[in-house]
Structure formats: C-alpha cells, structure tokens
Amino acid sequence: MSHVKCMIGPSILNSDLSNLYNESQNLLDSGADYLHLDVMDGTFVPNLTFGHPVVKCLRNKIPKAFFETHMMVQNPEQWIEPMADANVDQYTFHIEPVNNVPQVIRKIKESGMKVGLAIKPKTPVDVISEYIESADLVLIMTVEPGFGGQKFMQDMMPKVKWLRDNYPTLNIEVDGGVGANTIDDCAKAGANWIVSGTAVINCPDRKQAISTLKSSVQKYLS
Numbered sequence: 001m002s003h004v005k006c007m008i009g010p011s012i013l014n015s016d017l018s019n020l021y022n023e024s025q026n027l028l029d030s031g032a033d034y035l036h037l038d039v040m041d042g043t044f045v046p047n048l049t050f051g052h053p054v055v056k057c058l059r060n061k062i063p064k065a066f067f068e069t070h071m072m073v074q075n076p077e078q079w080i081e082p083m084a085d086a087n088v089d090q091y092t093f094h095i096e097p098v099n100n101v102p103q104v105i106r107k108i109k110e111s112g113m114k115v116g117l118a119i120k121p122k123t124p125v126d127v128i129s130e131y132i133e134s135a136d137l138v139l140i141m142t143v144e145p146g147f148g149g150q151k152f153m154q155d156m157m158p159k160v161k162w163l164r165d166n167y168p169t170l171n172i173e174v175d176g177g178v179g180a181n182t183i184d185d186c187a188k189a190g191a192n193w194i195v196s197g198t199a200v201i202n203c204p205d206r207k208q209a210i211s212t213l214k215s216s217v218q219k220y221l222s
C-alpha cells in the first residue's frame with residue numbers, strides 16, 4: 001500500500017501564453033491534477049516569464065484547480081503575499097538564494113499556502129534535509145532551471161531515491177525533460193509529483209501523454 005498519491009502537473013511554460021486560459025483549461029480537461037506555473041525573474045534564472053498579476057487573472061477564470069507556482073526568483077520572500085492574494089495553493093521556492101529558509105517557510109504557511117522546497121541540479125540533496133519535516137513537497141530539478149525543452153538529467157535520480165528511502169510519505173516532485181521516455185526512471189526512483197512541459201504541450205494527444213505519465217507512476221507506487 002503506497003503512502004503517496006500520483007499527481008501530474010503540466011508546466012504551461014511552453015504553451016501558447018497568449019492563450020493562457022484556454023491552454024490551462026485544456027490541460028485540466030486532459031487529466032492534469034494540478035497546474036505548474038513557472039515564475040522567473042530574469043535574475044535567479046536567465047529568463048523572464050510572468051508574475052502574480054497574470055496568476056491572479058488565471059485564478060479568476062479557473063477558481064478550483066490546484067495551482068503550484070515554481071518560484072525561480074532571487075527573493076522568494078518578496079512574492080509570498082501577492083501569490084497568496086492570487087489564491088495560489090502551493091508556493092515552491094528555491095532554497096539556493098535564501099538566507100533564512102525557516103522564516104520563508106513560516107511566512108508561506110502563515111499566508112495559507114502549502115510549502116514546496118526546490119533545489120537545482122548542482123545542489124546536494126542533504127542540504128534540504130533539515131527543512132523537510134516542515135515542507136509539503138520537495139522539488140528535484142532534472143534540468144538547470146530557466147527553459148523548457150531541455151534534456152532530462154538522469155543523474156538526479158539518486159537524489160529522488162535517497163528522499164524516497166528516507167521519507168516514505170514525502171511528496172517528491174521532478175521537473176525538467178520529463179516525458180514518456182524518462183518517466184519510468186523518475187517513477188522507479190520514487191517521484192510522485194510529475195511536472196511535464198513540452199512532452200505534454202507539444203503532444204497532439206495531451207490526454208494520452210498525461211495518461212502515460214500517470215500509468216508509469218502508478219505502476220511503481222502500487
């Protein structure tokens with residue numbers, strides 16, 4: 001009997017952002033369990049996307065779905081209140097630029113959102129262990145954050161496996177290059193929250209793409 005649930009969260013990063021509502025609704029109608037919203041500030045990563053004003057507009061049109069914002073930003077503390085005001089469900093931030101991680105975790109919780117802790121490929125997983133008990137999810141990046149469509153880093157799987165071995169009930173998310181060819185590696189290592197961008201967005205049958213990801217994870221969870 002598995003302790004964790006499989007969740008598939010497409011990243012809308014490489015969708016038609018001029019048509020964000022329809023793209024998001026289409027992904028939910030195709031079986032997505034949540035939406036993974038990539039917020040980039042051009043400083044923490046060399047790319048710029050959107051912030052809380054866009055997320056809030058999307059939330060007004062999609063009141064019920066679970067929204068996770070993946071905060072690829074230099075100062076995650078700055079955006080907690082605006083994202084809570086946009087009714088974001090889970091605020092996932094990178095620990096690398098943060099001096100006081102417990103303080104950021106506390107503020108996210110006080111604002112009513114769930115807490116996700118993210119690490120870049122070069123960050124060792126044990127750096128995060130002292131904070132895991134107070135988090136809802138850990139995100140292991142399987143590409144350097146910044147862009148969709150990059151090659152999956154298989155060598156991140158020991159991090160996922162280490163987390164699963166040590167934290168059987170933890171929600172472990174992977175993000176970057178995840179699709180039909182790489183999902184088995186993620187599932188086998190123990191990931192249960194799956195972000196997939198281009199592999200879903202560019203697939204003519206998004207329902208099928210999401211269902212393939214789900215079946216693979218469920219196979220290893222059961």
Ligand SMILES: O=C(CO)[C@H](O)[C@H](O)COP(=O)(O)O
Nearest residue numbers: 145146148149176177197198
């Ligand atoms: O966080 C991200 C990039 O920083 C994206 O969520 C991720 O790369 C998704 O796209 P793809 O599945 O195409 O890699």
